Amino acid sequence: MAKPFMNCNFKNCGAALTKFAWITRCSHVFCDEHGEMFFHKAGAQVRCPACNEVKNRETDLIRNDLNPTDLLISTVRPGKALDFALHACRLWSHQMEYRRRCNTDQVVRKYEGLTLESTVQLQSENKELKNYVQSIEKKLKQTNDELFKIRARLNRYKTAYHACRAFPGTNSNNSAYEQRIQEDRLHSTG
Numbered sequence: 001m002a003k004p005f006m007n008c009n010f011k012n013c014g015a016a017l018t019k020f021a022w023i024t025r026c027s028h029v030f031c032d033e034h035g036e037m038f039f040h041k042a043g044a045q046v047r048c049p050a051c052n053e054v055k056n057r058e059t060d061l062i063r064n065d066l067n068p069t070d071l072l073i074s075t076v077r078p079g080k081a082l083d084f085a086l087h088a089c090r091l092w093s094h095q096m097e098y099r100r101r102c103n104t105d106q107v108v109r110k111y112e113g114l115t116l117e118s119t120v121q122l123q124s125e126n127k128e129l130k131n132y133v134q135s136i137e138k139k140l141k142q143t144n145d146e147l148f149k150i151r152a153r154l155n156r157y158k159t160a161y162h163a164c165r166a167f168p169g170t171n172s173n174n175s176a177y178e179q180r181i182q183e184d185r186l187h188s189t190g
Ligand SMILES: [Zn+2]
Pocket: 008, 009, 010, 013, 014, 015, 030, 031, 032, 033, 034
């Protein structure tokens, strides 16, 4: 049996055709399941499910053996045999183009999927990074607040210290200095 080169042209089917196929004059091919679904209807006219062309059931449509004997066209004149060969070439060319399009679509879908996956992953990593930066900023703010408090305390010490040095022995200055230290002690333990 020859390697199959055609797949059912019904959308989302794509079954490899190995034994029999429904073949239309518009060069579309279908598996038995879809051929029977669309062409086994009453009436002389049917529509091709791939291109929507109206077909005459008797002249534009056939269910054929895909591995016919080589004697099949031996009873026709050479001119007719060439006609048959021309139809076979047209069908082959059409199906190659169909397969190429399907492969391209498949590759595009695959890369679109990968792109989407990467975007989702990137967004998730970006969110984690934002959260991390926010936590660092929060810690930095806390550290700055503490630093600000320490500076303020240091300034109070400095002021009290300078007052002591300017008027040594003044009880009020000494006691003010002591009081500051006491306040700060209470503040830091509280
Ligand atoms: Zn099919």
